[in-house]
Amino acid sequence: MAAGIGCMLLQLFVSFKNRKALRDATGDPWDGRTLEWATASPPAPYNFAVIPTVHGLDAFWDMKRSGEAYKRPEAYQDIEMPKNCAHGFLLGILAFLFGFAMIWHIWWLAGAGFLGLLFVVVARSMDDDTTEIIPAAEVARIEDLRFAQMAAAGRS
Numbered sequence: 001m002a003a004g005i006g007c008m009l010l011q012l013f014v015s016f017k018n019r020k021a022l023r024d025a026t027g028d029p030w031d032g033r034t035l036e037w038a039t040a041s042p043p044a045p046y047n048f049a050v051i052p053t054v055h056g057l058d059a060f061w062d063m064k065r066s067g068e069a070y071k072r073p074e075a076y077q078d079i080e081m082p083k084n085c086a087h088g089f090l091l092g093i094l095a096f097l098f099g100f101a102m103i104w105h106i107w108w109l110a111g112a113g114f115l116g117l118l119f120v121v122v123a124r125s126m127d128d129d130t131t132e133i134i135p136a137a138e139v140a141r142i143e144d145l146r147f148a149q150m151a152a153a154g155r156s
Contacts, residue, residue, distance in 0.1 A: 025149035033061035040146045076139040087124040
């Protein structure tokens with residue numbers, strides 16, 4: 001057991017020591033077939049700079065075979081993204097407290113959890129400013145950096 005733990009610790013040390021050389025810049029270290037491997041590594045604030053057209057099950061594999069996978073688009077557009085907010089996290093905590101209280105018959109906590117859930121849902125429904133725009137110039141800057149990293153890694 002000591003040898004196994006020692007090997008694991010040695011592997012962790014070597015991986016940490018060589019982390020810059022082992023970093024994946026392509027987003028596709030295993031030559032994947034599906035669209036999740038078409039995204040950047042590390043990920044951008046958005047999923048895709050231009051939404052890909054899918055014609056089959058293994059869309060990214062088909063794009064690689066046809067030479068379309070790593071082509072730069074002619075132009076980028078603004079991307080509308082949802083803003084980060086704490087409402088979902090708060091709903092999760094309050095729902096857990098409400099469920100826990102209902103199971104164990106802690107009625108005051110169940111009431112407080114339910115009122116908290118109701119308050120957060122109403123507060124979220126009254127918030128009209130829920131999206132942000134990533135300008136096309138920023139998308140182009142992020143994608144230019146991604147393509148430069150892929151070219152340095154030997155993928156084009």
